[in-house]
């Protein structure tokens with residue numbers, strides 16, 4: 001198994017893509033620290049499924065935009081498991097609206113979770129990974145961060161920021177055997193896309209060469225590869241997982 005004796009922290013692990021990531025890493029032998037914002041039931045269901053796959057799992061309610069909560073989560077993870085090999089920064093939110101109507105609070109909320117949350121998690125895991133001389137960090141960006149999308153200025157800014165953060169961190173940490181990569185999913189079937197209007201969904205489908213939305217598991221498998229030993233010489237990259245949409 002790829003992740004035998006490895007410990008992975010997955011933010012936003014309770015639902016959607018994060019749930020699929022936890023399950024994929026669990027099936028491949030990792031112990032999982034599952035971070036969620038507030039949906040205890042969903043976190044518990046994901047944890048049960050990971051345990052059924054044979055993994056050790058710890059659920060941590062942690063708002064990734066809160067520096068103290070992130071610090072406490074990483075400390076607890078090291079206390080319990082002794083190390084952190086993999087960090088997947090997957091937690092994310094949307095607060096869509098056209099620029100003219102977008103409230104400052106909606107801009108801040110999205111930037112705080114998606115971008116600052118990613119920064120805080122990296123900052124608080126790096127010391128542990130440096131001591132180990134080993135680490136794999138995968139950040140979840142979005143096709144919207146590469147291309148922009150009307151009605152998502154806040155989200156696009158946060159996800160483009162994640163790409164810049166990924167590249168800067170990759171350059172800083174490469175000598176310590178820590179890789180930092182990003183994935184840029186297109187439209188993936190989760191609660192986030194279930195909230196889209198049918199007209200917006202039809203418009204999205206029209207520009208996806210594969211002709212369908214993606215599945216969370218398809219993102220999880222790519223992340224598992226980037227988080228594995230086999231991907232040791234890949235860093236600072238952005239992998240689009242979008243059925244060809246961003247070509």
Ligand code: NAP
Nearest residue numbers: 012014015016017037038039063064091092142188190192
């Ligand atoms: P989702 O189904 O809405 O799930 C969001 C997850 O993030 C939940 O586990 C939620 O926890 C957690 N979360 C939200 N705010 C948080 C916070 N402040 N602190 C900690 N955890 C928080 O979303 P998804 O569709 O799986 O998306 C996952 C990631 O992929 C996001 O970064 C998203 O931007 C990105 N993405 C998604 C798509 C897509 O089409 N779905 C496309 C491109 C990129 P609770 O369950 O406790 O609320």
